[in-house]
Amino acid sequence: MSALTMNVEFGAKIPVDRGIQDMAVVEAAAPPAKEKKMEKTLTVPAEAGTPFTERLAGFGRAVLPPLLGMVILLGIWYVATMKGGSIPGPVQTWDAATALFADPFYRNGPNDQGIGWNILSSLQRVGIGFGFAALVGIPLGFILGRSAFLSAMINPIISLLRPVSPLAWLPIGLLVFQRADPAATYTIFICSIWPMIMNTAQGVQRVPQDYLNVARVLALSEWKVVTKILLPAVLPYILTGIRLSIGTAWLVIVAAEMLTGGVGIGFWVWDEWNNLKVEHIIIAIFVIGIVGLVLEQSLILLAKKLTKESS
Amino acid sequence: MKKFVQIERVGQTFDTKKGKFVALRDIDLTIRQGEFIALIGHSGCGKSTLLNLIAGLTRPTTGVLLLEDREIAGPGPERAVVFQNHSLLPWLTCFENVFLAVERVFGEKEGKAKLKERTAAAINLVGLDHASAKYPNEISGGMKQRVGIARALSMQPKVLLMDEPFGALDALTRAKLQDELMRICEATKATTVMVTHDVDEAVLLSDRIVMMTNGPAATIGEIIDVNLPRPRDRLTLAHDPAYIGYRAAVLEFLYEKQAHVEKMAA
Ligand SMILES: Nc1ncnc2c1ncn2[C@@H]1O[C@H](COP(=O)(O)OP(=O)(O)OP(=O)(O)O)[C@@H](O)[C@H]1O
Ligand SMILES: [Mg+2]
Numbered sequence: 073m074s075a076l077t078m079n080v081e082f083g084a085k086i087p088v089d090r091g092i093q094d095m096a097v098v099e100a101a102a103p104p105a106k107e108k109k110m111e112k113t114l115t116v117p118a119e120a121g122t123p124f125t126e127r128l129a130g131f132g133r134a135v136l137p138p139l140l141g142m143v144i145l146l147g148i149w150y151v152a153t154m155k156g157g158s159i160p161g162p163v164q165t166w167d168a169a170t171a172l173f174a175d176p177f178y179r180n181g182p183n184d185q186g187i188g189w190n191i192l193s194s195l196q197r198v199g200i201g202f203g204f205a206a207l208v209g210i211p212l213g214f215i216l217g218r219s220a221f222l223s224a225m226i227n228p229i230i231s232l233l234r235p236v237s238p239l240a241w242l243p244i245g246l247l248v249f250q251r252a253d254p255a256a257t258y259t260i261f262i263c264s265i266w267p268m269i270m271n272t273a274q275g276v277q278r279v280p281q282d283y284l285n286v287a288r289v290l291a292l293s294e295w296k297v298v299t300k301i302l303l304p305a306v307l308p309y310i311l312t313g314i315r316l317s318i319g320t321a322w323l324v325i326v327a328a329e330m331l332t333g334g335v336g337i338g339f340w341v342w343d344e345w346n347n348l349k350v351e352h353i354i355i356a357i358f359v360i361g362i363v364g365l366v367l368e369q370s371l372i373l374l375a376k377k378l379t380k381e382s383s
Numbered sequence: 384m385k386k387f388v389q390i391e392r393v394g395q396t397f398d399t400k401k402g403k404f405v406a407l408r409d410i411d412l413t414i415r416q417g418e419f420i421a422l423i424g425h426s427g428c429g430k431s432t433l434l435n436l437i438a439g440l441t442r443p444t445t446g447v448l449l450l451e452d453r454e455i456a457g458p459g460p461e462r463a464v465v466f467q468n469h470s471l472l473p474w475l476t477c478f479e480n481v482f483l484a485v486e487r488v489f490g491e492k493e494g495k496a497k498l499k500e501r502t503a504a505a506i507n508l509v510g511l512d513h514a515s516a517k518y519p520n521e522i523s524g525g526m527k528q529r530v531g532i533a534r535a536l537s538m539q540p541k542v543l544l545m546d547e548p549f550g551a552l553d554a555l556t557r558a559k560l561q562d563e564l565m566r567i568c569e570a571t572k573a574t575t576v577m578v579t580h581d582v583d584e585a586v587l588l589s590d591r592i593v594m595m596t597n598g599p600a601a602t603i604g605e606i607i608d609v610n611l612p613r614p615r616d617r618l619t620l621a622h623d624p625a626y627i628g629y630r631a632a633v634l635e636f637l638y639e640k641q642a643h644v645e646k647m648a649a
Pocket of ligand 2: 430431432546
């Protein structure tokens with residue numbers, strides 16, 4: 073029981089912080105043009121030289137600092153755990169990881185499956201919850217953005233509900249669905265939907281009046297207004313919303329699964345803690361980080377590709 | 384010629400944070416079919432406001448606007464607008480931008496091939512064949528403005544409304560587009576209302592110059608009939624006494640009779 077309460081506190085803290093962070097990002101959500109500019113100034117090589125040495129220098133500048141950071145982190149970790157103790161060092165963890173990833177897809181009953189299965193089922197929950205959130209949130213965002221009345225009606229409700237940790241919704245999910253699995257998916261739905269609604273609505277409200285005047289002069293049908301003007305204009309905002317919510321979703325799923333059990337990376341962490349396999353917990357931390365990074369980066373890539381095509 | 388656009392006792396009041404703001408009052412103007420009207424006045428006097436009223440983008444607070452004896456109740460493709468900042472959709476190519484308008488106006492009656500033909504013809508009219516597959520951010524400001532004009536013309540509007548279409552352009556491009564516009568209006572006999580800051584542009588292009596008093600509560604101050612034969616050529620007109628006379632009259636209105644705006648603003 074005490075473990076469970078500790079658990080809830082631990083889990084609850086992250087999404088609330090993240091919620092506040094999201095709010096700031098929503099406000100700052102800007103068209104992608106700005107991002108592009110920043111990248112350009114970052115990658116402009118400063119000094120002249122032969123193309124080869126210049127490229128080598130550029131490569132060094134891009135790779136060396138992150139590499140150095142990693143090495144220092146590993147060094148600190150190594151030194152801190154040199155004298156033994158409850159936290160395993162890098163070498164031990166590496167050994168455990170090679171053993172673990174030698175067979176990531178084994179199955180010994182419902183509560184003992186390979187780490188691959190755990191990651192996949194977490195991703196599946198995120199995918200489903202997230203997909204539903206997009207399906208509901210984006211159209212809702214469009215409607216709120218188009219109608220001042222509806223947005224005045226619904227915005228207070230959203231403002232009230234958005235700061236609530238998605239995990240606070242978990243008991244209600246359990247009650248409604250009677251099973252742990254859809255309840256976890258449902259928390260993902262809840263935490264993903266706010267950024268989607270907010271960003272889409274904001275994007276719709278920020279469609280330049282000039283474009284809407286063009287639509288009015290041409291007397292375009294509502295369908296044409298949506299497909300030819302609103303959707304392309306709002307796309308960058310929608311993508312920002314998606315990117316924000318996938319990050320939050322990945323944070324929340326770990327905590328939710330710790331509470332619901334079953335198969336999943338969060339549950340796996342909890343299980344390994346009960347088995348006192350601390351190496352595995354450290355591995356899980358790395359795995360969660362890497363998967364989150366890959367999710368976010370691939371969305372950024374997708375956003376770049378789509379906005380390039382549409383602008 | 385018969386009455387085409389009638390503006391009768393039109394006034395426009397805006398609700399602002401500081402209370403009511405009377406932008407326009409007692410505007411009376413009748414425009415004949417095929418006429419070219421230039422709307423000139425100091426910045427902020429209400430030229431765009433009047434143009435938006437004719438476009439139907441805003442409704443007047445008092446009075447009524449008619450097109451062919453029917454009330455202008457809202458915006459519509461028979462009153463095409465060339466916006467001050469071109470307002471092309473950046474995610475569509477020049478061709479697609481024009482096609483969107485063509486499809487809306489003629490899509491119900493004509494097949495796709497005919498619509499594309501119309502679009503190409505409109506783009507050809509402004510001399511942009513080579514740029515038709517390009518996106519707006521890949522072409523120059525003058526070219527964007529021309530696509531905006533092509534879009535408006537492609538709709539074969541009854542009235543062509545232009546809000547400082549050449550305002551942001553350099554003198555050379557502006558002169559070229561003015562010549563092009565004169566040629567097009569000659570060919571299509573379009574009824575045109577053009578907002579401008581430029582005295583030479585107003586005299587060169589228009590049949591009548593409508594000069595507005597300073598705001599707030601601006602109205603029409605004077606109207607000059609420009610009786611210069613067409614086609615007009617800017618080089619020969621430069622020494623034409625009649626041309627010089629019209630030019631002087633407009634300048635006098637703007638900088639003597641309505642000069643106090645500068646002092647007020649300062
Ligand atoms: N929606 C609005 N609400 C309140 N005031 C407005 C609104 N639109 C215009 N005005 C005011 O009406 C006046 C006329 O504006 P308008 O844009 O028509 O001027 P303009 O003659 O087109 O000026 P410019 O030559 O600088 O484009 C201005 O004082 C402006 O501040
Ligand atoms: Mg204006």
